[in-house]
Amino acid sequence: MKDDLILETISVTKNFFGDKSSGVNNITVFIPKGKITAIVGESGSGKTTLLKLLSGTMKPDSGDVFFHGQPLPVRTAHITSAHTVITMVSQDNTDMDMGASVWDNVGRGLPTEDANYKIQKATQALNLLGIYDLRDQPFGKLSGGEKQRVTIAKALINRPEVLMLDEPFNQVDAAYRESLQHDIRQIVKEWGVTVILVSHDPAELLSMADELIVIKEGEIVEYGTPEELYHDPKLLYTSKILVSCSELTAAQAKVCGIKSKRGTVVIYAEHISISPLGMGAKWAVKQVLFKGFFEELIIEREEVSLRVINYARGKHPVGSKIGISIKKYYEFGRWLS
Numbered sequence: 001m002k003d004d005l006i007l008e009t010i011s012v013t014k015n016f017f018g019d020k021s022s023g024v025n026n027i028t029v030f031i032p033k034g035k036i037t038a039i040v041g042e043s044g045s046g047k048t049t050l051l052k053l054l055s056g057t058m059k060p061d062s063g064d065v066f067f068h069g070q071p072l073p074v075r076t077a078h079i080t081s082a083h084t085v086i087t088m089v090s091q092d093n094t095d096m097d098m099g100a101s102v103w104d105n106v107g108r109g110l111p112t113e114d115a116n117y118k119i120q121k122a123t124q125a126l127n128l129l130g131i132y133d134l135r136d137q138p139f140g141k142l143s144g145g146e147k148q149r150v151t152i153a154k155a156l157i158n159r160p161e162v163l164m165l166d167e168p169f170n171q172v173d174a175a176y177r178e179s180l181q182h183d184i185r186q187i188v189k190e191w192g193v194t195v196i197l198v199s200h201d202p203a204e205l206l207s208m209a210d211e212l213i214v215i216k217e218g219e220i221v222e223y224g225t226p227e228e229l230y231h232d233p234k235l236l237y238t239s240k241i242l243v244s245c246s247e248l249t250a251a252q253a254k255v256c257g258i259k260s261k262r263g264t265v266v267i268y269a270e271h272i273s274i275s276p277l278g279m280g281a282k283w284a285v286k287q288v289l290f291k292g293f294f295e296e297l298i299i300e301r302e303e304v305s306l307r308v309i310n311y312a313r314g315k316h317p318v319g320s321k322i323g324i325s326i327k328k329y330y331e332f333g334r335w336l337s
């Protein structure tokens with residue numbers, strides 16, 4: 001066990017009802033201390049199962065889980081944001097009392113009756129998450145984003161060593177989400193808390209995580225930093241999780257002027273530029289997806305569909321035609337242009 005690791009699983013398997021296609025199989029992962037590690041994968045790939053094994057709320061069928069190099073005891077009760085060493089924040093707020101005030105909910109996370117200590121800790125936690133002014137509000141009346149801040153404040157009140165976040169920002173609107181992500185990063189830096197995050201949001205994964213663990217059908221298939229996996233994914237599966245991209249067969253790639261030697265080509269939306277309208281405008285705009293300061297266009301030609309980033313919002317409506325040039329594309333293991 002290296003000093004810079006806090007949790008590790010060695011060859012851990014957990015299946016449900018003896019079905020090997022459920023749960024996770026033979027997983028070995030290392031969670032670095034004081035970093036944000038994100039577990040990513042398609043729906044049903046085993047992310048939550050792995051999170052539960054790492055938190056000690058689920059017992060593996062075989063294999064071992066270590067916390068600071070010692071076997072992690074399995075807890076009988078569900079882990080909640082009131083646990084002290086490893087805490088969990090999920091999107092459903094099940095351990096919060098909707099009718100009680102923010103202050104009471106957060107204070108309930110402390111395992112003590114010492115009133116002064118409670119006041120000091122609750123004030124600190126609420127200030128940390130920028131919600132001190134909400135202290136008298138009933139929890140149930142808060143917005144989704146405010147609720148998540150309160151849940152995280154409760155989870156942090158005991159200064160846990162590990163904070164587990166299972167899809168924590170689903171209910172939070174985009175503007176609020178960024179500031180919450182920023183605050184969590186700050187807390188990780190200042191307090192040295194280890195965060196394990198499960199998320200489906202590529203932007204969140206790339207901007208928040210220090211390390212990514214990619215899980216597919218219950219097995220770890222790839223891991224690395226967001227930069228490594230974004231720029232040099234070994235698997236199409238990984239790029240599809242992290243990036244808006246199009247996957248083409250060799251025949252489809254030919255329509256884009258690409259001769260593929262390996263049979264599958266991946267084109268990131270950001271690597272396609274839109275050329276001036278005119279004779280070369282052969283791609284029909286089928287859908288325009290609003291993304292804030294840019295749009296994502298779904299374009300089609302000869303039954304080949306591509307995703308393209310468009311910064312000139314409103315300029316290419318559905319039904320119009322555009323020309324494109326592809327700056328680079330990915331064939332597994334290598335970039336080509």
Ligand SMILES: Nc1ncnc2c1ncn2[C@@H]1O[C@H](COP(=O)(O)OP(=O)(O)OP(=O)(O)O)[C@@H](O)[C@H]1O
Nearest residue numbers: 016021022023041042043044045046047048049050
């Ligand atoms: N308690 C359970 N009983 C039976 N099967 C289960 C149970 N928990 C998980 N599974 C199965 O194990 C597999 C992995 O589930 P898990 O919830 O870990 O996936 P996930 O990646 O977190 O999915 P999602 O992103 O949809 O939440 C799925 O096939 C799921 O149906």
